[in-house]
Amino acid sequence: MECRVLSIQSHVVRGYVGNKSATFPLQVLGFEVDSINSVQFSNHTGYGHWKGQVLTAEELNVLYEGIKLNDVNHYDYILTGYSRDTSFLETVVDIIKELKGTNPKLVYVCDPVMGDQGERLFTAQHISVILCYLSDLKNKTFIIMCVITNHFFRILTGRKMHSVEDAIEVMDLLHKMGPETVVLTSTDLPSTRGDQFLVALGSQKIIKPDGTIWTQKICMDIPKVDAVFVGTGDLFAAMLLAWTHHHPKDLKSACEKTVSILHHVIKRTIKYANEMAGPGKRPNAGQLELRMVQSKADIENPAVIVEARVI
Ligand code: ATP
Ligand code: PLP
Ligand code: MG
Ligand code: MG
Numbered sequence: 031m032e033c034r035v036l037s038i039q040s041h042v043v044r045g046y047v048g049n050k051s052a053t054f055p056l057q058v059l060g061f062e063v064d065s066i067n068s069v070q071f072s073n074h075t076g077y078g079h080w081k082g083q084v085l086t087a088e089e090l091n092v093l094y095e096g097i098k099l100n101d102v103n104h105y106d107y108i109l110t111g112y113s114r115d116t117s118f119l120e121t122v123v124d125i126i127k128e129l130k131g132t133n134p135k136l137v138y139v140c141d142p143v144m145g146d147q148g149e150r151l152f153t154a155q156h157i158s159v160i161l162c163y164l165s166d167l168k169n170k171t172f173i174i175m176c177v178i179t180n181h182f183f184r185i186l187t188g189r190k191m192h193s194v195e196d197a198i199e200v201m202d203l204l205h206k207m208g209p210e211t212v213v214l215t216s217t218d219l220p221s222t223r224g225d226q227f228l229v230a231l232g233s234q235k236i237i238k239p240d241g242t243i244w245t246q247k248i249c250m251d252i253p254k255v256d257a258v259f260v261g262t263g264d265l266f267a268a269m270l271l272a273w274t275h276h277h278p279k280d281l282k283s284a285c286e287k288t289v290s291i292l293h294h295v296i297k298r299t300i301k302y303a304n305e306m307a308g309p310g311k312r313p314n315a316g317q318l319e320l321r322m323v324q325s326k327a328d329i330e331n332p333a334v335i336v337e338a339r340v341i
Pocket of ligand 2: 040069071073111259260261263264265
């Protein structure tokens with residue numbers, strides 16, 4: 031069965047973030063991807079320079095209208111990432127509502143792009159737009175939300191996270207806001223395997239036919255690589271979409287495959303970047319662009335190298 035994704039994310043001429051990071055791997059895995067570019071930049075904002083254009087809410091609406099006039103506004107998934115203002119997000123929410131009308135089974139995968147590079151912060155205002163929408167649809171849909179960094183959890187839930195118990199509470203709070211699947215792609219929690227690992231967690235709420243609710247919670251220790259990668263969050267969200275599609279009631283398998291793909295891509299990237307930089311030099315942003323095309327085989331058939339623990 032054909033599966034079609036509407037992906038509203040950034041485009042960059044050079045490199046891999048946003049749609050550039052999501053489209054190819056989703057296509058490799060057999061998904062049809064219709065992409066709307068929320069921005070068109072020369073490169074990601076972690077370089078010394080970047081230039082480009084931003085799509086306004088009105089321009090987004092025009093593109094959607096065109097698709098709708100031709101009656102091809104039928105999607106199985108909508109995936110959103112980096113967005114710079116609330117009016118753009120409000121239009122995204124309107125589009126999601128309409129798409130949900132045409133397909134009640136529509137799944138929304140929301141990656142609230144967060145970071146510490148100023149420009150790319152989702153603000154409390156951004157979040158309230160999404161949360162209003164999510165609570166609107168509470169229990170009526172299957173929403174996947176990937177969230178990141180302690181800072182973000184604090185804005186979303188008002189909670190600080192110091193332990194796995196805190197993380198469980200945060201994920202339960204996020205469930206209450208709407209999403210049936212929540213993944214915290216990286217936290218500052220200490221790993222039981224030592225400081226060379228970063229901890230990611232996930233929680234999935236499954237409603238059984240008799241109406242009872244069952245949740246699966248998992249924890250993963252991911253081997254850290256000593257460099258800052260960009261576009262990894264976008265790749266994570268896209269791959270989580272793909273693998274939860276294949277394992278809709280098995281977050282453990284979906285996350286193991288997702289994280290393993292990230293691991294293979296990052297390993298290939300750092301090896302290449304170090305070679306390009308030369309001995310003793312730290313690679314720059316250009317050299318650290320994800321080795322996406324070269325990772326095609328790993329994306330198609332990831333060898334699982336990170337096992338998730340059910341907690
Ligand atoms: P942000 O938007 O705050 O930059 P992000 O969207 O890049 O965050 P991360 O959680 O940093 O999201 O990265 C997503 C995934 O990519 C992680 O769960 C991990 O699998 C992988 N990853 C990213 N950076 C590293 C790293 N330095 N070492 C190992 N894995 C990494
Ligand atoms: N989109 C743009 C234009 C960016 O500059 C960035 C990061 O700098 C991202 C998206 C998201 O990157 P990540 O997947 O690392 O969160
Ligand atoms: Mg990142
Ligand atoms: Mg991100």
